[in-house]
Amino acid sequence: MLEWMANIGTVAATRFSRGPAVLAYLDRHFFIRPVRLGEFVILKARVEYAGKSSMEVRIEASKESPGGKQELVTMATASYVAVDEYGVPRPINNVLEPTNEERRVYEEARKRYEERKIKIEDRKLRRFDLTDPTKGLRWRVESSRWATPSDAFIGNLVSGGRLLAWLDEIAGLLAARYSGGAAVTGSVDETAFYAPIRVGDIVTIRAGITYVGKASMEIMLDVIAEGAYGQARHVCTAYYTYIHVDSSGRPALFPSTCPAMTMKGSCSWRARKEGRLGMRSWRRLRRCGRALGLSAHLLLLILSHY
Numbered sequence: 001m002l003e004w005m006a007n008i009g010t011v012a013a014t015r016f017s018r019g020p021a022v023l024a025y026l027d028r029h030f031f032i033r034p035v036r037l038g039e040f041v042i043l044k045a046r047v048e049y050a051g052k053s054s055m056e057v058r059i060e061a062s063k064e065s066p067g068g069k070q071e072l073v074t075m076a077t078a079s080y081v082a083v084d085e086y087g088v089p090r091p092i093n094n095v096l097e098p099t100n101e102e103r104r105v106y107e108e109a110r111k112r113y114e115e116r117k118i119k120i121e122d123r124k125l126r127r128f129d130l131t132d133p134t135k136g137l138r139w140r141v142e143s144s145r146w147a148t149p150s151d152a153f154i155g156n157l158v159s160g161g162r163l164l165a166w167l168d169e170i171a172g173l174l175a176a177r178y179s180g181g182a183a184v185t186g187s188v189d190e191t192a193f194y195a196p197i198r199v200g201d202i203v204t205i206r207a208g209i210t211y212v213g214k215a216s217m218e219i220m221l222d223v224i225a226e227g228a229y230g231q232a233r234h235v236c237t238a239y240y241t242y243i244h245v246d247s248s249g250r251p252a253l254f255p256s257t258c259p260a261m262t263m264k265g266s267c268s269w270r271a272r273k274e275g276r277l278g279m280r281s282w283r284r285l286r287r288c289g290r291a292l293g294l295s296a297h298l299l300l301l302i303l304s305h306y
Helices: 002-017 103-119 160-179 263-276 279-292 296-304
Strands: 021-026 040-050 054-064 070-082 140-146 152-154 183-188 202-212 216-226 232-244
Touching (some): 002 040, 002 152, 040 070, 040 103, 054 103, 070 103, 140 160, 152 160, 160 183, 160 216
Antiparallel strands (some): 021 070, 054 070
């Protein structure tokens, strides 16, 4: 699903900019409904704002059952950058002129664009940070692979969608191994991409469990790309949340045999969560969600887009 979403966003950005475009930033989003075998997935993407080289894109994923009923699965906003054949940012050869009906959406996207520039102002420094943030975590795994031509979406640059699929795969395996059963992706935290991955690079993904609750866990993922001559780059650091489910696909408590996590991982997760929302605010959100018949994640997703 993540690969499909990133790729449809790339198509929208590429068509608008009239040339190659790459994923630069993915905002936090939640998966509010599962997609089961036999259901259709409908993907939509549109450019809502365009700067000199970057574009704000909204991506929506819905599912349709064989009976024809459509339901929203997730929606996310992302930033794409127009690049030339060498992967260097290039001017966008197009102008987005919103109508009166589109003006509010356009201004919201422009605001996201301005806030995003502040968040990634240390991007050039972060791309050279090769330290392993998963070191010391009790449950961690590391995997390396070659980036091949089949991983590239445009030219010799590996697609953002393929990278997200790799992250989801290794994190999902770690979650399933820890829980001793099935685990599904619940949410993806905001992720900045500091450097591109090129065909021929060796890509190393380091993953570690930072927190475990009653039925969910957070996994940190750190990506390093190394060129043919040894030059290494920090690509991104991401946080995925996984939910343990039973045979019917419903959230299930972790078995009592699951090993306890270290206090270091728990403190890391709680500090990040409190910084994003605040524990009291999160409890209020849960109470409001119950009153409306919605989950806290779904209510937060709705409020963040309006």
